Amino acid sequence: MLKLENVKKQYDGFELDCSLEVKEGCVTGLVGKNGAGKSTVFKAVLGLIQTDGGSLRVFGKSPGELDKKDKQRIGVVLADSGFSGYLTVKDLVPVLEQLYTGFRREEFLEKCKKFRLPQDKKIKEFSTGMKRKLQVLAAISHGAGLLLLDEPTAGLDVVARDDLLELLREYMETEGRSILISSHISSDLEGFCDDIYMIDDGKIILHEETDVLLSDYAVLKATDEQYHVLDKSYILRYKKEGFGYSCLTDQRQFYQENYPELVIERGNIDELIMMMIRGERK
Amino acid sequence: MKALLIKDIHLLKSQKQFFGIVALMLVLFTVVQDNKSFAIIYVAMMFSILSMTTMGYDEYENGMCYLMTLPFSRKEYVQSKYVFGILSSFLGLTFSVIFAVAATVAKGGIYPWEELRDALLPCIMLITGTLSVSMPVQLKFGSEKSRVVFLSIYGIGFVAVYGVIQICRKADIRLSDMMSFVKDVLSTPWRLGLICVVVLIASYFLSVRIISRREF
Numbered sequence: 078m079l080k081l082e083n084v085k086k087q088y089d090g091f092e093l094d095c096s097l098e099v100k101e102g103c104v105t106g107l108v109g110k111n112g113a114g115k116s117t118v119f120k121a122v123l124g125l126i127q128t129d130g131g132s133l134r135v136f137g138k139s140p141g142e143l144d145k146k147d148k149q150r151i152g153v154v155l156a157d158s159g160f161s162g163y164l165t166v167k168d169l170v171p172v173l174e175q176l177y178t179g180f181r182r183e184e185f186l187e188k189c190k191k192f193r194l195p196q197d198k199k200i201k202e203f204s205t206g207m208k209r210k211l212q213v214l215a216a217i218s219h220g221a222g223l224l225l226l227d228e229p230t231a232g233l234d235v236v237a238r239d240d241l242l243e244l245l246r247e248y249m250e251t252e253g254r255s256i257l258i259s260s261h262i263s264s265d266l267e268g269f270c271d272d273i274y275m276i277d278d279g280k281i282i283l284h285e286e287t288d289v290l291l292s293d294y295a296v297l298k299a300t301d302e303q304y305h306v307l308d309k310s311y312i313l314r315y316k317k318e319g320f321g322y323s324c325l326t327d328q329r330q331f332y333q334e335n336y337p338e339l340v341i342e343r344g345n346i347d348e349l350i351m352m353m354i355r356g357e358r359k
Numbered sequence: 360m361k362a363l364l365i366k367d368i369h370l371l372k373s374q375k376q377f378f379g380i381v382a383l384m385l386v387l388f389t390v391v392q393d394n395k396s397f398a399i400i401y402v403a404m405m406f407s408i409l410s411m412t413t414m415g416y417d418e419y420e421n422g423m424c425y426l427m428t429l430p431f432s433r434k435e436y437v438q439s440k441y442v443f444g445i446l447s448s449f450l451g452l453t454f455s456v457i458f459a460v461a462a463t464v465a466k467g468g469i470y471p472w473e474e475l476r477d478a479l480l481p482c483i484m485l486i487t488g489t490l491s492v493s494m495p496v497q498l499k500f501g502s503e504k505s506r507v508v509f510l511s512i513y514g515i516g517f518v519a520v521y522g523v524i525q526i527c528r529k530a531d532i533r534l535s536d537m538m539s540f541v542k543d544v545l546s547t548p549w550r551l552g553l554i555c556v557v558v559l560i561a562s563y564f565l566s567v568r569i570i571s572r573r574e575f
Contacts, residue, residue: 107568151428
């Protein structure tokens with residue numbers, strides 16, 4: 078579906094050098110702190126910026142080669158951009174009808190009603206959450222095969238986030254569809270993605286299947302003495318703490334069996350990000 | 360392109376106040392002041408900037424970034440803006456001419472063809488000039504910065520004209536001869552039409568080049 082190989086983009090004080098793949102039928106997450114390069118990845122994939130090197134293929138084509146039909150197969154939500162605020166939902170319907178042959182008018186309007194999006198109000202008067210909902214609804218309204226969702230849940234409350242993720246789960250029930258989704262709310266991704274890429278300072282620092290991430294990764298809490306005798310073969314990162322050391326491992330079971338006295342916390346994605354970014358390599 | 364034109368028409372619904380003021384000025388200049396030529400030129404000029412207004416709405420809150428992900432090419436976006444600009448300008452022109460003629464007839468007078476022609480020719484030049492200059496400038500610099508660029512262009516234009524006049528005076532070249540030559544060229548409809556088409560096509564290709572290289 079989507080493949081990036083060493084895609085490079087140079088800005089003042091920032092360089093993107095990214096490789097990732099979104100396979101057919103998979104939901105792939107992209108996590109990282111603000112400014113890590115998530116939006117730059119999305120912009121590169123959508124051909125909104127010119128890349129400085131590497132290979133980028135969407136449906137086997139470079140972004141510049143994508144024609145209208147290819148673009149109709151993509152649904153987009155961008156973190157900092159959307160429909161013109163001077164339009165209303167009612168205005169959007171004929172535009173979307175003209176743009177997408179597969180646009181499902183009734184379903185779109187029904188979902189807008191369900192999410193309480195007023196049809197005659199200008200989009201600029203919508204709350205951030207309402208704007209996000211509208212973008213997601215538009216992205217899934219035309220049977221796209223690939224969704225590119227940059228922070229689709231930003232600005233939403235817990236209930237609205239859950240509703241949107243439910244919509245996306247429904248969307249994934251049709252075979253052959255894929256999603257690349259970024260979010261700074263890791264709990265959204267934990268329960269939704271098949272695999273997760275972690276990006277920091279423009280580079281992918283970790284790629285793992287979500288199940289493996291949640292079952293095999295862990296943070297070990299060791300005192301100074303425990304740390305010095307610890308087998309560090311499977312320690313990915315460590316960080317000096319007041320009590321001793323925090324260590325990130327991808328072999329939780331090994332340490333559980335061999336060091337029963339250690340405090341071992343199952344990794345969640347937030348902790349993983351913290352350790353991967355702030356921790357030191359052994 | 361149809362989708363983009365529909366979008367632009369919907370965007371203009373926010374311009375009720377603008378249309379109200381233009382209509383008021385048209386009535387004022389045509390009926391009260393009896394300055395029909397000025398009214399026609401004014402309305403055509405106002406309608407010619409509508410395309411740029413819609414570009415400003417497209418850019419609102421970084422909207423261009425999202426717009427460019429939708430299923431049309433950047434070239435089509437530029438095409439839609441030129442088509443919209445030309446159509447809206449001629450709609451304004453037609454409306455103002457019909458109104459001016461109707462107002463004259465209602466008063467029991469006749470609107471002479473020569474007077475109408477003298478109003479239409481500068482109108483066509485102004486519409487062409489406005490579209491040809493402002494489209495690439497706005498695509499390159501965006502709505503905010505383009506205002507400064509337009510002011511600079513007008514400033515440079517003013518200095519250039521002043522410079523030419525001074526040079527002509529020093530070189531003892533009669534400006535009136537030059538002006539009458541330009542007037543002769545432009546007062547022939549097919550020549551004027553040809554010049555306008557060439558200028559618009561050149562501007563269109565420049566705009567396509569600008570948007571193709573632009574990053575969002």
